[in-house]
Amino acid sequence: MALLATSTIAFKTINTQIRSRSFLPAQRHLPLSSSPPSSSFFRTVSVKAMELEQKNPMVIDENGVLKKGIAEFYDESSAIWEDIWGDHMHHGFYPPDSTVSLSDHRAAQIRMIEQALRFASIPLAGDERKWPKKIVDVGCGIGGSSRYLSEKFGATAIGITLSPVQAQRANALAAAQDLANKVSFQVADALDQPFPDGQFDLVWSMESGEHMPDKAKFVSELARVAAPGATIIIVTWCHRDLGPDEESLKPWEEKHLKKICDAFYLPAWCSTADYVRLLESLSLQDIKSEDWSPYVAPFWPAVIRSALSWKGLTSLLRSGLKTIKGALAMPLMIEGFKKDLIKFAIITCRKPE
Amino acid sequence: MRLLTHNMLSSNIKGVEKGFPLRIEAEKVVEKPVEMNADFLRKMFEKVEWKAFLEASRSMGYAQLPEEVDSGMLESDEFLSRFHHALLELHLEEGALVCPETGRRFPVNKGIPNMLLHEDEV
Numbered sequence: 001m002a003l004l005a006t007s008t009i010a011f012k013t014i015n016t017q018i019r020s021r022s023f024l025p026a027q028r029h030l031p032l033s034s035s036p037p038s039s040s041f042f043r044t045v046s047v048k049a050m051e052l053e054q055k056n057p058m059v060i061d062e063n064g065v066l067k068k069g070i071a072e073f074y075d076e077s078s079a080i081w082e083d084i085w086g087d088h089m090h091h092g093f094y095p096p097d098s099t100v101s102l103s104d105h106r107a108a109q110i111r112m113i114e115q116a117l118r119f120a121s122i123p124l125a126g127d128e129r130k131w132p133k134k135i136v137d138v139g140c141g142i143g144g145s146s147r148y149l150s151e152k153f154g155a156t157a158i159g160i161t162l163s164p165v166q167a168q169r170a171n172a173l174a175a176a177q178d179l180a181n182k183v184s185f186q187v188a189d190a191l192d193q194p195f196p197d198g199q200f201d202l203v204w205s206m207e208s209g210e211h212m213p214d215k216a217k218f219v220s221e222l223a224r225v226a227a228p229g230a231t232i233i234i235v236t237w238c239h240r241d242l243g244p245d246e247e248s249l250k251p252w253e254e255k256h257l258k259k260i261c262d263a264f265y266l267p268a269w270c271s272t273a274d275y276v277r278l279l280e281s282l283s284l285q286d287i288k289s290e291d292w293s294p295y296v297a298p299f300w301p302a303v304i305r306s307a308l309s310w311k312g313l314t315s316l317l318r319s320g321l322k323t324i325k326g327a328l329a330m331p332l333m334i335e336g337f338k339k340d341l342i343k344f345a346i347i348t349c350r351k352p353e
Numbered sequence: 354m355r356l357l358t359h360n361m362l363s364s365n366i367k368g369v370e371k372g373f374p375l376r377i378e379a380e381k382v383v384e385k386p387v388e389m390n391a392d393f394l395r396k397m398f399e400k401v402e403w404k405a406f407l408e409a410s411r412s413m414g415y416a417q418l419p420e421e422v423d424s425g426m427l428e429s430d431e432f433l434s435r436f437h438h439a440l441l442e443l444h445l446e447e448g449a450l451v452c453p454e455t456g457r458r459f460p461v462n463k464g465i466p467n468m469l470l471h472e473d474e475v
Contacts, residue, residue: 061472134361134400156397158361160468167465181387181441184358187467192475194459194468196363196373 063213067162067189069265069322070211074163077323078142080315084306087173088113088144090207090235091296091344105302112235113148116206119290120233120348131155132202136225138190139208143170143183149204150182158195160188191217193225201230209236209275213267219278226351232284234275234347235292240340241273253341256332263329272345284349293337296344300334354445354464356409360401362466364452364459366474372452374405375459377412381447389437395427397440410439 081089085105092108093115123130131153137146140159143166150157161167170185188194190205191214203226212218222232239249239257248254257269272289279287306312307327316324336342364372407418417435419426426432449458450466457474460467 064472067469133396156357156400158358162469164462164465164467168463171465181355181357181390181393184355186354186358186362186465187469189469192365192470194362194365194466199361 063267066211066213066265066267071162071164073265073322073326074141074161075165076320077326078163078166078169080319080323082142082169083315084309084312085303086144087142087147089141090145091299093292093295094298096294096297105299108299109144110148113145113206115295116233116235116346116348119288119346120231121286122202122231132200132231134158134200134227135202135204136160136193136195136200138193138203138205138222139211140166140170140185141208142166143173143185145204145206146170146183146185147174147177147179149202150179151177153202155182155202157183159183159185160190160193161185162187162189191221193221195225197224198227198230199225201227203230203232205232205234205236207235207237209234210238210264210266210269215270215274216278219275220282223279223282223284223351228351229353230351232279232349232351234345236275236345236347237269238272238275238343238345239269240343241271249341256336256339256341260329260332260336263325263332272343272347275345275347279347279349283352285352287347287349289345289347291343292346293342293344297337300330300337304330304334354461354466355441356406356413356443357397357401357440358466359409359445359450360406362450362468364450364454364457365468366452366455366457366470369452369454371454374402374409374453375450376453377409377445378449378451378458379413379445380449381445382413383444383446384442385444387441389434391433394433394437394440398422398424398427398436401440406439410443413439413443413445415439415443 078089086109088106088109090109091112092105093112094108118124122132133153133155135146135149135153135155135157137143137149137157137159140146140161143159146157146159149155159170161170164187167185167187171180174180174183174185186194190208190212203222205222209215209218222234226232239253242248249257260266261268272291276287276289307316307330316327333342337344359375359377362373362375364375366372403422407420410416410418415438418439419432444464445461446464448461450461451458
């Protein structure tokens with residue numbers, strides 16, 4: 001208990017020191033259909049961009065800064081995640097109001113994959129002719145989903161990530177699990193997928209959508225690489241749907257999300273309804289969406305507990321500033337869920353034949 | 354990077370009409386034997402774009418694949434083992450994948466292609 005108390009105090013102290021440093025240009029969380037950002041927004045962005053350019057002579061380019069941040073964040077933190085949590089870098093799916101121990105979490109992460117497949121009406125055992133044969137894993141992490149899905153369906157899976165460290169690790173794990181002939185990973189951008197049109201019969205995006213700065217482009221790429229009749233599955237973090245009279249989130253909600261964005265290298269959030277609208281605009285069929293926030297409730301408390309364990313703390317201290325900053329933002333996720341601001345959403349659809 | 358993967362990749366640079374197949378510049382090719390699975394090979398045969406695969410395997414230094422193929426050849430052990438070798442046992446460790454239209458090189462390091470586009474290519 002004493003260790004936990006001291007750790008929590010240390011947590012809060014480092015928290016206030018580090019959180020004041022912002023790694024990303026200022027952002028507002030705009031609904032996709034809103035009017036252009038105000039001039040003060042642009043001023044803040046350009047000041048930040050100039051500071052960054054002075055440190056790093058790249059072309060001033062927000063999305064480039066974001067992508068670099070994402071790659072570096074995962075380059076730095078993937079190993080520590082894997083060490084404690086294993087090779088699935090996504091939420092577990094838990095029966096509501098359950099109490100779970102750390103050993104249940106891997107099973108819960110597998111359950112999340114299975115529940116997503118079921119929600120998308122992918123046939124289960126027995127109807128193998130309808131199983132996907134070519135899968136793309138968009139934002140693949142260290143390849144947990146790709147390897148699992150490939151093994152399950154006997155399909156090939158190709159994963160893309162911005163992080164070279166993740167791609168390396170993902171390929172190594174595939175080789176170790178004798179899956180290297182079916183599963184491969186490369187460094188690529190989900191907004192410009194390096195594949196010809198219509199390649200894949202399952203297009204899988206498990207908790208990567210929140211990193212995409214251009215949701216419309218992200219979704220249109222998912223649709224482009226999907227073969228006729230293919231299933232698209234998106235599991236992602238959204239903010240609550242806006243009410244009919246609302247133009248945007250409330251100021252406190254914007255501020256709250258911005259803190260999380262800074263720590264996790266996220267661009268502006270959108271709502272589940274925004275995703276549905278995008279899919280509709282691309283004439284995709286059988287569009288379904290659901291709020292799975294109640295089923296992921298135990299996850300962030302569990303991640304925090306693991307971070308505060310002896311192994312967690314020592315690993316964090318050895319990792320780097322980006323990982324630490326990410327870890328410190330975790331209570332913000334819990335608060336966001338509790339206040340009904342953050343939603344864990346699944347959205348699925350089918351490409352017309 | 355195996356040739357099975359190469360057969361799925363294309364250049365998505367803005368304005369490029371035909372970004373497939375990517376040309377291979379092989380600097381370091383490694384052979385890693387792996388157990389053959391005839392069923393898997395037969396499934397993959399349906400999906401592989403043969404001309405691109407043939408050309409790619411030549412770039413990797415393997416010239417033992419036939420120009421023309423038909424599914425009847427899947428009965429031949431000789432063919433299967435050559436197909437298996439080129440598809441799964443040749444690895445491009447260092448080199449580049451080159452856009453057929455623009456000549457832009459996508460580097461391959463430690464076996465992993467980096468397909469990220471620059472800002473002006475999007």
